[in-house]
Amino acid sequence: MVEMVTRPYASAFEAYALAHPEVMCLSADLTSSCEVDGFRDRHPDRFLSLGMAEQNMMSFAGGLGLAGFRPFLHTFGVFLYRRPYDQLMASVAYPRRKVRLMGFLPGITTPGGMTHQAIEDISVMRSIPNMTILETGDATEVESICAAADSVDGPVYCRVLRGSVPRLFDTPIEVGKMRELSTGSDVLVVTAGITTEEALRARGALTKAGISIRHLHLNTIKPFNTEALLDHIAAVKHGVVTLENHVTEGGIGSLVAETMADHGVGKRLIRLGLKDTYAHGGSRPYLMHYYGLDATALVAGIERLIGTRFGITDADLDAVRIDAVHSVAKAEAL
Amino acid sequence: MHNARATEEVALGIRRRVFEHTIRNNGGYLSQACSAAEQLAWLYNEELNIGEPTLPMIPTPFVGVPSAGNTAYHTGAGYNGPAAPQFDRLFIAPAHYALAAYATLIEVGRMAPEGLLQFNKDGSSVEMIGAEHSPGMEVHNGTLGIGLSTGCGLAVGRRLKGETGRVWVFMSDGEVQEGQTWEAVQAAANFGVDTLQAICDVNAQQCDGAMDSVMDVRDIKTKFEAFGAVVAEIDGHDITAMRDASRLSHPGQPLIILARTSPYQGMSHLKRRFPRLHYVRFKSDEDRAAANAAIAAELGIPAVDYVH
Numbered sequence: 001m002v003e004m005v006t007r008p009y010a011s012a013f014e015a016y017a018l019a020h021p022e023v024m025c026l027s028a029d030l031t032s033s034c035e036v037d038g039f040r041d042r043h044p045d046r047f048l049s050l051g052m053a054e055q056n057m058m059s060f061a062g063g064l065g066l067a068g069f070r071p072f073l074h075t076f077g078v079f080l081y082r083r084p085y086d087q088l089m090a091s092v093a094y095p096r097r098k099v100r101l102m103g104f105l106p107g108i109t110t111p112g113g114m115t116h117q118a119i120e121d122i123s124v125m126r127s128i129p130n131m132t133i134l135e136t137g138d139a140t141e142v143e144s145i146c147a148a149a150d151s152v153d154g155p156v157y158c159r160v161l162r163g164s165v166p167r168l169f170d171t172p173i174e175v176g177k178m179r180e181l182s183t184g185s186d187v188l189v190v191t192a193g194i195t196t197e198e199a200l201r202a203r204g205a206l207t208k209a210g211i212s213i214r215h216l217h218l219n220t221i222k223p224f225n226t227e228a229l230l231d232h233i234a235a236v237k238h239g240v241v242t243l244e245n246h247v248t249e250g251g252i253g254s255l256v257a258e259t260m261a262d263h264g265v266g267k268r269l270i271r272l273g274l275k276d277t278y279a280h281g282g283s284r285p286y287l288m289h290y291y292g293l294d295a296t297a298l299v300a301g302i303e304r305l306i307g308t309r310f311g312i313t314d315a316d317l318d319a320v321r322i323d324a325v326h327s328v329a330k331a332e333a334l
Numbered sequence: 335m336h337n338a339r340a341t342e343e344v345a346l347g348i349r350r351r352v353f354e355h356t357i358r359n360n361g362g363y364l365s366q367a368c369s370a371a372e373q374l375a376w377l378y379n380e381e382l383n384i385g386e387p388t389l390p391m392i393p394t395p396f397v398g399v400p401s402a403g404n405t406a407y408h409t410g411a412g413y414n415g416p417a418a419p420q421f422d423r424l425f426i427a428p429a430h431y432a433l434a435a436y437a438t439l440i441e442v443g444r445m446a447p448e449g450l451l452q453f454n455k456d457g458s459s460v461e462m463i464g465a466e467h468s469p470g471m472e473v474h475n476g477t478l479g480i481g482l483s484t485g486c487g488l489a490v491g492r493r494l495k496g497e498t499g500r501v502w503v504f505m506s507d508g509e510v511q512e513g514q515t516w517e518a519v520q521a522a523a524n525f526g527v528d529t530l531q532a533i534c535d536v537n538a539q540q541c542d543g544a545m546d547s548v549m550d551v552r553d554i555k556t557k558f559e560a561f562g563a564v565v566a567e568i569d570g571h572d573i574t575a576m577r578d579a580s581r582l583s584h585p586g587q588p589l590i591i592l593a594r595t596s597p598y599q600g601m602s603h604l605k606r607r608f609p610r611l612h613y614v615r616f617k618s619d620e621d622r623a624a625a626n627a628a629i630a631a632e633l634g635i636p637a638v639d640y641v642h
Contacts, residue, residue: 024494048490048525056483056517062473063487067495086512090474091484095409096400130401154402274370 005139005169009102009160010035013072016146018048023150023157024064026050028057030278034074034104035162058084060298061099062091070098070150071209072167076110077103077118077159080126093128096154100146103106106135106159107274108195108288113281116204118159119274123250125157126222133221135159137168137196141219144172148219151175159193173219178228184212187302188240192218192252194284195243195293200296201317206302218252226259233260239268239303245293248273273285341573344375344441350633352439353605354566355450355624357638365604365611367434369537369570369595373504374438375433382502385415387409391446393469396459400466410459411472413444413503420495423488425473427481428535432464432471433505439470451467463562479512481505486522486588491528494500505534507592509543510551516561519588523562524588527599533591535570555592563590572594603628 010108017023025047039063040047054075063073073080080101081088092099104117110116111172125133125169132152138141142161149156152175169179182203189191191199196217205212214236216229231242240260242253252305253271260269274291288294339347356362389412392629395407411417414424426435433453439445449469452458464471473482485503492499509515522530542548551557558565568581570593575631579591597611598604603625604611621642630637 049522051517051524053514053521055480056486056521057516058482059480059514060487060490060521063484063489064491066472066484066488067491067497069491069494084475087480087483090477090480094400094474096402131398223437226434 003010003139004164005167006164007162008139008142008165009145009162010030012039012143013044013051013146014039016150017072018043020070020150022068022070024069024071024076025070026057026061028052028054028079030075030104032100034072046078046198054079054084055087058087059091062095062097065092065097065099070100070208072101072102072146074104076105076116077121079117080157081121085124086328089128092155093130098153099155100149101155101157101265102149102160103157103164104160104162106161108279108291108293109161109194109245109284111281111283114278117279119279120153120247120250121157121159122221122246122252123254126250126255130154131222132299133173134173135193135219135221136161136173137193137217137219139165139167140169140171141173148173148175161194168197168200175221176223176225177217179217180232181217182213183235184214185314186212187305188214188216188236188237189298189302190216190218190252190256191244192221192244193245198288198293198295199243199298202298205312205316206299206310207307208316209312211302211310221252221255223282224255224259227291229256230258230263230265235266239270241270241298241305242272243293243301244273245300246273248275268305270305272297272301338443339379339424341375344379344438345371346600347441348353348375348434348437350635351440351450353633354638355433355437355453355603358640360622361613361615362616363430363433364601365537365539365597366535367437368432368599368604369606370431370504370535371600372571372573372576373533373535374434377424377502377504378438378442378444380577382424382610383420383499384415385418385425385468386537387414387444388412388416389469391449393445393449393452393459395457396467405416407467409466409472410469413439413469414532415474417420419495419499420493421499422502423472423499424470424502424504425475425481425485426464426471426504427475427509427625428472428478428504429464429476429600431464431467431504431506432468435470436460437466439502440515445469476561478506479509479514481509481516482597483521485530485532486518486525486527489522489527490548493527494523495641500531500544500566501528503530503532505532507534507536507538507551508545509553510545510554515570518542519558519590521562527588528586530588531580531591533576533593535595536592537595537597539597539611541612547609558590558592563588565590565592567592569593571599597636601629601632603632604634
């Protein structure tokens, strides 16, 4: 049974910020939702409440950056690029301010529906020059996200998990380095964020069915280690399946597709994720199943790639479920 | 560098220089010099506590945008002196005032007159809409309404660092149509930022024409006060009034000086174009020649000898 960690960001941010006096904690009225309420209460001199005014917060952070601070902006991912996109470009990205955009509730990890679900954030951020993109997939990555983000000479957007988060890894994020979770030879599976856990669930059943999976977990989406990906693609027989908590346009599926096209890789690619659709409000397991972001969808994608049915059922996947995440953690509250 | 010339004289120099440039280039952001000349002259010639320029008198060409690999990159802030703790900083929030701002740098001896020959030329850093790398600029402000927020963040940051220098923002009244302006004032008041000052060119016009015909903004003095600023409302061509306004006590609050101005001040020939004054274009050779003769006479200089 995997270890579940409660609010890993809260203590990790506090420890990091206290060791780095030029880090400032900013929030836009979602302070407890982003797990920095304790920090606010204990270190009010390091916390700035910007209220529900994200456009001002973005340019204000640019000004703080000019003064030599490294502001960490805490709000839901959607509010870091949809409303203040113009300010993000002019005040943060263009001048390469060391602003750390901590985007909580990535993709369908919120029951808040369309207005709360950052489903195209990676696509937007990938197209912004000077931007670095990191994504957390477990508690260890959440615990190391502050140091990883703050090591970047420029702006960084982070997809941060909150609440009860499984621990899948025992080493911190190394910016630019993908995790090789298995080194099979039939199919390459590429995941990031919460879809990595789904792939781990599927892998057990697929192995039993005789399929050898090579599995990569991405925590650094931009910049991207193209050469490493190409080596992994070359090492598998059938092709690549990507699974992302994001629309399939502009995210890691597109990243892999572009890499393959740019280098003339003649293997098949199946991109799983939100297929040109918004999601609605609901629990994470429901949404992952409904929109095809879960282990079941991954198995179906691999079957499609290989052209063989493995006869794997939902019951088989439940049998190898690696933890009790979804029974312990209630659907994320707002 | 202060007070080598009277501020009135600097303001006249700004108008003359922008006028000559506009006639030579067959168009330009001319009315901004009419409305803002006294404000920019006063800031640079009297009010700002800034050091000697750190960049060459003739601006170097464009060296590329900021990127991880561009080690040659720098902003244009060096024309306002070094970013030392005791010195003031200035943002020109409406970046289309760049021509008037460059003319100001020349009039106060911070840029060579030849610098303006590079205006809007390919490969030049002296861009038409002031960029981060343009002389006198430190941040991009071409998207209107972001300047005051940036100033607020910088002022809070400088206060945290114990720096004594102030932050000045030169604004334009069109920016009050943007919601972000109000977010910024609200934040400045919330954080008790009294090292943030703005002077706003209230010329009551915008790109589409007179502001009240585009989007009426009503009583902005009362609105700014309600959002938490100390506000002075003055004749924006009266430098004594500007000096008095800047001395208003505003502990724990930002100061906003609303400088009510005329977009054809000093160039009454332009009045016939009102309210289409955002960018002055000449419709014909005759139009250009008539403007050249009339405005040159009013500014007390010979008509511009331009290439037809």
